[in-house]
Amino acid sequence: MPALQRLAIEGRIQAWNLPQGVISHLFRDIAAGKPGTLTRVGLGTFVDPRLEGGRINAISTEERVRLMTIDDQEYLFYPALPLQVALLRGTTADSLGNVTMEREALVLEALAIATAVHNSGGLVIVQVERLAESGTLPPKAVRIPGVLVDCVVVCDALEHHWQTFQTPYHPGYSGELRTPMAAPGAMALSARKIIARRAAFELTPNAVVNLGIGMPEGVGAVASEERVLELVTLTAEPGVIGGLPAGGLDFGAALNTQAIIDQPAQFDFYDGGGLDIAFLGMAQADAAGNVNVSRFGSRLAGAGGFINISQNARRVVFMGTFTASREALEVVDGALRLPGDGQPKFVAEVEQRTFSGALAAADGKPVLYVTERCVFELTPEGLALTEIAPGVDLERDILAQMGFTPRMPAPLREMDPRIFIEAPMGLRETLLERPLARRLHLDAAGEVLFIDFENLHIATRDDVDDIEREVETRLAPLGRRVYAVVNYDHCRINDAVLEAYTAMVRGLEERFYTRVTRYTTSGFMRRKLGHALEARAVAPHIYQSAAEAEAHLHDGEG
Structure with missing residues (x-):
């Protein structure tokens, strides 16, 4: 609101700037008849009374924010203030003043403001697109009860009741339907x-x-x-x-x-x-x-x-x-x-x-x-x-x-x-990566090692060596063998390291495992890894689910 900004900056009106969330809660506290809002929000900022107290100009001398200490903890207290007028909006009002918001993008603080102004003895005015007969609005759809409303103004939706500053109406914004999520075009490399x-x-x-x-x-x-x-x-x-x-x-x-x-x-x-x-x-x-x-x-x-x-x-x-x-x-x-x-x-x-x-x-x-x-x-x-x-x-x-x-x-x-670079970064793969240390879990009894390779990309010989080192770190100190269950869902193993990977797996089985079961929902991965393991004389069967893998862990199939 540039015109209002100028009046405030030039000192022609009293003006304060407070945090939006504090104002939202202050409306609710005024509605409840409380003395104000107590919060830590604003400490150390221009809102703090030790700095500017939220004042915009020199003529705004009233204290709108106070510093308080409770149990050695600093808080800011925002006192309640009387409210005279509320200008709100909705979609439909019935003849009793009940207001719904089915075509609105947001509900904001409409109920809190209406209650605060009504309980302060002020005037509540609501702008809507249309009127309905009393008793025809679903009770759960009413966002501002008629007992709080003094005046309803019906306006032309296309001219004076746009959903946002830019869009007259979009049913996707109001949640009336789910719209196809067309991906926005790639941003220029700026x-x-x-x-x-x-x-x-x-x-x-x-x-x-x-x-x-x-x-x-x-x-x-x-x-x-x-x-x-x-x-x-x-x-x-x-x-x-x-x-x-x-x-x-x-x-x-x-x-x-x-x-x-x-x-x-x-x-x-x-x-x-x-x-x-x-x-x-x-x-x-x-x-x-x-x-x-x-x-x-x-x-x-x-x-x-x-x-x-x-x-x-x-x-x-x-x-x-x-x-x-x-x-x-x-x-x-x-x-x-x-x-x-x-x-x-x-x-x-x-x-x-x-x-x-x-x-x-x-x-x-x-x-x-x-x-x-x-x-x-x-x-x-x-x-x-x-x-x-x-x-x-x-x-x-x-x-x-x-x-x-x-x-x-x-x-x-x-x-x-x-x-x-212009090309996609592969962010999805990066975000889904987890450190190897978080992918291995030994059960409480110390009998079963669960290995989660979901979304892991095994691309280099270093990756293979890291896996072997992590398993050794977990199991070597035990001095005995354990069972193992391995999740290969969405795991990728580059062909260039597949031979080294299966050789490493065979070595771990010989040293640390009593029996291993593996699973993945990918038929391609089951065939690819199964053939590679079989070539290393490692039991090749790979199950389709974790439940199957765990169920067959002790029955000799693995």
């Missing part, structure tokens, strides 16, 4: 894609993920291109869980979600540590690891949900170009060719602290700062430079364009070369 690719290496299977607006949206595109979307659950703060969050002016909506919940409930989940990892934008960062995304000179962007998310996610990856430059970089033979100097974004001190590096470091939170030319990591001593892109000169392209000198633990690693 700074944006390079940053998104490096960030995507931080994904882990089964992670619950938040993608911020702007640069982090590229992680979703890269995840789609690399076929890893189904390995993670993407979320966005307005209340979508699962599916593919939309970007740009559709941000907040999502296609093919698992659930669309109230925004206060989403922030309950976030604030309680439900996010495994968050990918967020980064406009400025400083030596202490502080990040600014909220205010730059006369420009007021606001914090949105950034403070809640960055403070409470278990891991955070900040993403942004190294400098602010209009010139495009080039990638030549897998190495960067950088534009001329841009405006520094790694500065001595950020203009406003939207993320506290010191607080995160004290909590031991893993935090990365990913750019197209290098990667930084948060340490207790501040920012440390850990990776550098191929083709980048450390002194000229990095240190000379920073407002401080980062820590540089030697040696610097080179960013993964796959990031800088």
Whole structure:
């Protein structure tokens, strides 16, 4: 809202900027008649009263945030305030004012706001597309009960009731149907894609993920291109869980979600540590690891949900170009060719602290700062430079364009070369890889070794040697033989090392195993490995399931 921003920046209205999740919870607490919201969200940021207290200008003197200590733990208290008017929206209202949201992309804080304003003695106005007779709306579909509504405004949906800032209506956004998930076209190999690719290496299977607006949206595109979307659950703060969050002016909506919940409930989940990892934008960062995304000179962007998310996610990856430059970089033979100097974004001190590096470091939170030319990591001593892109000169392209000198633990690693080529990176295979140590498990009785080679790619002689070494490490100290069950589901063994692999297997059987059973759902793998084992005089039968393999472990078949 640029006009409102100008009024606030110029000091013509009183204005505060508070974390979006705190505001969501404050609505709910006002509705319940509580004195306010008590939380740790905002500590160490510009919202903290020891810094700016969320004030936007000098005429905003009222205290909207207080510091409190409970059992030696610091909290921020956001006092309740009376609310006079609510302007909300829904899809259908009946003649009693009950409102449904079947065509809305999000439900947001509609119920909490309506309740808070009603209980404060204010006026609740709801805009809808259409009217229905009382008693015709399914009770469970009503999101704002009529007892809270004072006025309903019916408007033309195509002209004044768009689902998002960009889309008039999409049934996929409202969850009315599941749409074909057409993969977006591959991103051009730009700074944006390079940053998104490096960030995507931080994904882990089964992670619950938040993608911020702007640069982090590229992680979703890269995840789609690399076929890893189904390995993670993407979320966005307005209340979508699962599916593919939309970007740009559709941000907040999502296609093919698992659930669309109230925004206060989403922030309950976030604030309680439900996010495994968050990918967020980064406009400025400083030596202490502080990040600014909220205010730059006369420009007021606001914090949105950034403070809640960055403070409470278990891991955070900040993403942004190294400098602010209009010139495009080039990638030549897998190495960067950088534009001329841009405006520094790694500065001595950020203009406003939207993320506290010191607080995160004290909590031991893993935090990365990913750019197209290098990667930084948060340490207790501040920012440390850990990776550098191929083709980048450390002194000229990095240190000379920073407002401080980062820590540089030697040696610097080179960013993964796959990031800088046009071809897909093979991210899916990388994410599904697990260290060998986590693939071997000896049962409690010490009688059966379970070996899980699912999704493992055995490509080199070193891979074969590593497997032999890991099994020896586990079994040699026992001084006796054990049974073994091996899972070969989706395992790949290169033909060039198949002979060495089967020779290694025979050696392990002779030294450590009483009997071995193997299984895989792949008929091709059963034939390929079975023939190779038979050639080494190793029992070749491979079962189709773990249950079959375990059932026949002791009956002489193996």
